[in-house]
Amino acid sequence: MTPPAGLILALLLTIELCLAACLQPRALAWTQGRASDHLAQVLLGDGRQILANQMFVEADVYFHSGYYPSVFDQAHAPTNAQHMTLPAVPQPGPEPDAQARLPTHHHDEEPEALHDHHAEEEHEKAMSFLGPPRNWIERFGREFAITTHTHLANGKERELLPWLRLSADLDPHRVETYIVAAYWLRRDLGKPKEAEAFLREGLNANPSSYELLLELGRLYYESYHDARRAGNVWTAALRRWTQQEANKPQPDVAALGQITVRLARAEESQGRYGKAIEALEIALAHKASPHPEALLAQVQALRLKSAGGDH
């Protein structure tokens, strides 16, 4: 006598439910150790860093609207991402150096304007990799290829975002990715909340990064106009910088310059002249600015203000 099919089905379902109840806690335990791992990380392993780098380069290609050195022109390839946070066209007006000499009167100006002009010239020189055509094939081929060096502007910087997102997903420890994406999100795309969330994601993966804290401080200062929070974040950035860089033979003084000048600015805006002077003195002690005389002048101005008892 054969048992009815319905009975067998019910039995199988019961066994399945029992097994599921037994196995579920174990399955959760298996995955908990790798909670942050996603498919790409599991499949690609360390190879994902190479892919992440490629995605970042792709973002750079998009930033230049396709005008980019090939693997055969690697000597001209950008070596860092600094140019990706440069303005699209040179800013008219007084020399950046002159602005930097009067920092207390130019709170809206970017302190790194000091370096922008030089960096822009360097980048322009590096990107003139084409040279004159050597034969008719090359000359005619250039009629089809993209041969002008431009940077994305007028909100088109959004086109970088997919590649930066992908790069961050593949290699969460690549700090530049977060900085470049956050820079454009907050500056030109009007998305400070998304920029903050992305920077915090970066900080979760790289808790000791002073570069990310510097960028987060800029976001608070420039987008939210919250000098107090910005000052706190830059203080943390300065602490991290001191822990990681101070004892190195060649410390990252450019970053220190940015942190301290900005910190001084935030402290000054809150009337804490003493702390502002302290921050600038750190920059002076580490020779963090190519124009120490501008910093000295600022320290003097702050001392006068402090002695005058403005606050």
Next chain:
Amino acid sequence: MNAIFCLAGIVIKELYRRKDFYVLFVITAVITLLMGTVTFFHQAGIVRYLKDICLLLIWVSSLVIAIVTTARQIPAECESRTILPLLAKPVSRWQVVAGKFTGCWLACGLALVVFYLFFGAVCAAKEGRLPLAQYFQAFWLQWAMLAVVVSLALLGSVVFSAPSANATICFSVVAGILLVGAYLEKLAALQPPILAWLLTLLYFTIPHLEWFYAVRERLVFDQDLIAWGDCALATAYAAAYVGVILCAAWLLFRRKPLTA
């Protein structure tokens, strides 16, 4: 001429009877539409990555259609021995070569029209604009490039015994030209004299398909139109290569024994 178009018609019918085109089109459409649904940082208007991916898929698909369709034409006729009654019609061997080329090239053109219609629809939906002149240039130059690829595959089908070997070699040659064709002379400068001479010779001999591929990038990055005169010159350049390669294919096919 009639014989050539009759042969071409058969090739076109073969394309829509086979599943290759449909599979490639569905894959392209599904991947593009899926990618189009992804949002990044709640930012609207991001479209270049989508154009980039879609055009890349169109390029890959069109190359696959061109090479695979062409590579099996003459070997299939020889293997099934239908080439013998065909040549007894009488249809000359030159007409067979020209007919097969015309059929494959037109079939590629038809496939390309469908692909570009899809691409245009996706871009118009995402960007809200339709730069028809740019799309036409991209389509035309890609089709002209495919003419060279089809003729190369046809030559390969006369030289190599198996369509698979022919297809693999054609893919390698086309990929090689697209990737390093423009830099052969630069590479030559770094090599010892004999190798340098060979690379330079290769540089001036190969069809520079990378010119045509650059149009894809122009479309992705919203560049200006290419001068129409340059388009015409590039078309003439492709036509010249097609002529030379088809002549070579005919010369080889003329002496080729049709039965093993």
